[in-house]
Amino acid sequence: MHVLGINAYHADGSAVLLRDGELIVAVEEERFRRIKHWAGFPTEAIRKCLEIGGITGADIDHVAISRDPKANLLRKAAFAVRNRMHISNIVNRTRNLAKVHDVSAPLADALMIPSGSLPKVHFVEHHPSHLASAFFVSPFDDASICAIDGFGDYLSTSMAIGQRNKLDVLARVSYPHSLGVFYTAVTQFLGFPNYGDEFKVMGLAPYGSPDHVAELRKLLSLKQGGMFELNRPFFRHWDEGVDMEWDGGSPTMGRLYTRELEQLLGPPRAKDEPLTPYHENLARSLQAVYEEAAFHVLNGLWERTHNPRLCMAGGCAMNSVANGKIRINTPFTDVYVQPAASDNGTALGAAFYVWNQTLGKSRGFVMEHGYWGTEYPEADVTEIVAQRDDPQWTYSVSHHPDEEALCKATAQLIADGNVVGWYQGRMEWGARALGNRSILADARRGDMRDIINLKIKFREKFRPFAPSILESAMDDFFVGAAPDPFMQQVYPVRPEKRLILPAITHTDGSGRLQTVNARTNPRYHRLISEFAALTGVPVVLNTSFNENEPIVDTPEQALDCFLRTRMDAIVVNNTVIQRHPR
Numbered sequence: 001m002h003v004l005g006i007n008a009y010h011a012d013g014s015a016v017l018l019r020d021g022e023l024i025v026a027v028e029e030e031r032f033r034r035i036k037h038w039a040g041f042p043t044e045a046i047r048k049c050l051e052i053g054g055i056t057g058a059d060i061d062h063v064a065i066s067r068d069p070k071a072n073l074l075r076k077a078a079f080a081v082r083n084r085m086h087i088s089n090i091v092n093r094t095r096n097l098a099k100v101h102d103v104s105a106p107l108a109d110a111l112m113i114p115s116g117s118l119p120k121v122h123f124v125e126h127h128p129s130h131l132a133s134a135f136f137v138s139p140f141d142d143a144s145i146c147a148i149d150g151f152g153d154y155l156s157t158s159m160a161i162g163q164r165n166k167l168d169v170l171a172r173v174s175y176p177h178s179l180g181v182f183y184t185a186v187t188q189f190l191g192f193p194n195y196g197d198e199f200k201v202m203g204l205a206p207y208g209s210p211d212h213v214a215e216l217r218k219l220l221s222l223k224q225g226g227m228f229e230l231n232r233p234f235f236r237h238w239d240e241g242v243d244m245e246w247d248g249g250s251p252t253m254g255r256l257y258t259r260e261l262e263q264l265l266g267p268p269r270a271k272d273e274p275l276t277p278y279h280e281n282l283a284r285s286l287q288a289v290y291e292e293a294a295f296h297v298l299n300g301l302w303e304r305t306h307n308p309r310l311c312m313a314g315g316c317a318m319n320s321v322a323n324g325k326i327r328i329n330t331p332f333t334d335v336y337v338q339p340a341a342s343d344n345g346t347a348l349g350a351a352f353y354v355w356n357q358t359l360g361k362s363r364g365f366v367m368e369h370g371y372w373g374t375e376y377p378e379a380d381v382t383e384i385v386a387q388r389d390d391p392q393w394t395y396s397v398s399h400h401p402d403e404e405a406l407c408k409a410t411a412q413l414i415a416d417g418n419v420v421g422w423y424q425g426r427m428e429w430g431a432r433a434l435g436n437r438s439i440l441a442d443a444r445r446g447d448m449r450d451i452i453n454l455k456i457k458f459r460e461k462f463r464p465f466a467p468s469i470l471e472s473a474m475d476d477f478f479v480g481a482a483p484d485p486f487m488q489q490v491y492p493v494r495p496e497k498r499l500i501l502p503a504i505t506h507t508d509g510s511g512r513l514q515t516v517n518a519r520t521n522p523r524y525h526r527l528i529s530e531f532a533a534l535t536g537v538p539v540v541l542n543t544s545f546n547e548n549e550p551i552v553d554t555p556e557q558a559l560d561c562f563l564r565t566r567m568d569a570i571v572v573n574n575t576v577i578q579r580h581p582r
């Protein structure tokens with residue numbers, strides 16, 4: 001039986017395919033449309049699911065869409081009346097709602113079948129989709145589950161308990177209160193207006209001191225049982241509504257904060273203004289107040305479940321700094337956050353919700369790795385390089401059919417200070433590159449961050465780069481870390497190791513590590529092992545294979561990125577291509 005899960009008309013459009021309860025494919029639309037966080041109907045992702053799954057649209061038995069516009073209608077209506085919501089706001093919402101209902105035409109088109117022959121379509125509410133994405137693919141038979149985000153289907157936070165193939169929602173926080181909105185509002189205030197910029201503010205925070213915690217605490221009130229409320233005067237979405245665009249490309253969101261916030265914090269930073277210590281301190285304070293609130297929610301969940309295993313999802317579950325502190329600040333002992341914890345993952349959750357919860361099938365799948373995307377094993381880009389006539393550079397090509405030789409040669413390139421594109425196997429699911437579409441470099445070099453920024457990334461200097469480390473060496477280099485193949489938790493680098501790993505140690509001594517083992521990515525494990533044999537350090541710097549664009553999908557895109565940047569070498573499958581000055 002095939003279940004297709006989709007996230008449509010929301011940011012990070014995506015599709016996943018289950019066959020008899022096993023995940024077969026999980027892909028994000030942005031990788032094919034080449035627009036970050038692409039929002040709309042994920043036609044290309046659905047087609048990739050069919051192609052990789054080796055089936056046609058007629059083979060799909062159930063479609064699960066991670067949104068239910070009918071959900072919480074009573075709450076919405078009551079809120080609109082209570083708050084005398086502006087009529088245009090209501091009309092906009094109604095239009096969006098109609099679009100979500102009318103998926104039969106784009107769905108039939110994507111599946112390439114007549115709309116009269118569509119399989120059964122299930123609308124799974126946004127938050128249960130998040131909860132299902134966290135729990136049903138986790139290694140736990142039973143667990144506490146938490147979803148925290150901006151909003152979806154009128155909710156921003158939900159707490160649940162999962163037991164085998166069922167989850168029960170225990171508590172929820174609905175519009176207008178939202179920790180995601182809290183974080184995004186201050187992110188906008190700090191001059192970062194784009195969808196997903198919260199990640200930059202999290203990277204900026206360690207440069208500052210939490211000097212403005214008292215002011216930012218005024219933005220929200222923590223209530224009993226892990227509940228919370230935003231304080232109305234500081235937020236626009238209550239009274240004025242906020243423009244959001246969830247269709248046809250890049251998601252956008254209007255300004256969330258009011259003049260009252262400016263009175264509290266001073267003038268907001270414009271996008272291109274320099275960052276000052278004040279902004280760093282505000283970012284640090286935002287992260288601190290967010291963590292207080294998130295741990296308050298999680299402790300409220302613990303009070304309800306007393307189950308020490310935690311599965312998390314929602315955009316706020318991408319806050320890897322907070323995630324790394326959960327086991328210190330709550331009674332939870334095990335934490336699972338699958339790599340697409342944002343809205344991309346709701347496609348996964350909706351599909352498993354239908355399989356486990358709706359159809360009552362037992363569980364039999366655990367997501368142990370993130371490699372669920374496209375693959376081009378036979379691709380050879382040598383020809384493209386051979387035809388290249390570049391005034392500045394020449395290129396040398398070597399083929400290594402033997403994996404050991406390939407990994408030895410690549411490890412040597414990294415140890416010699418080269419920035420190396422590493423393109424292998426199936427594309428990653430979720431925002432992080434996990435060693436199949438990665439740019440790798442020597443984590444021991446203090447100048448490597450600047451070199452990568454100069455040659456390829458051109459991104460903000462304050463943003464850290466992350467390490468991939470052999471799982472077996474994790475405790476030698478990090479304090480109190482847990483294995484995490486998805487790079488979702490930040491931990492302190494051991495003080496005595498910080499000087500050894502300057503390129504991946506953030507200014508506060510932390511690192512967002514990916515642990516790598518031989519079972520789930522044997523080739524990447526071998527590469528890092530070869531690097532360790534050469535250098536004594538089982539760690540490489542790992543950043544996503546892209547340049548201000550979604551992570552590359554095809555070998556041709558990877559090569560194009562290599563050629564238009566100043567990357568030193570690229571490894572595509574078994575072929576190593578090096579750049580040399582003429």
Ligand SMILES: [Fe+2]
Pocket residue numbers: 126130149150151152314315342343
């Ligand atoms: Fe969400």
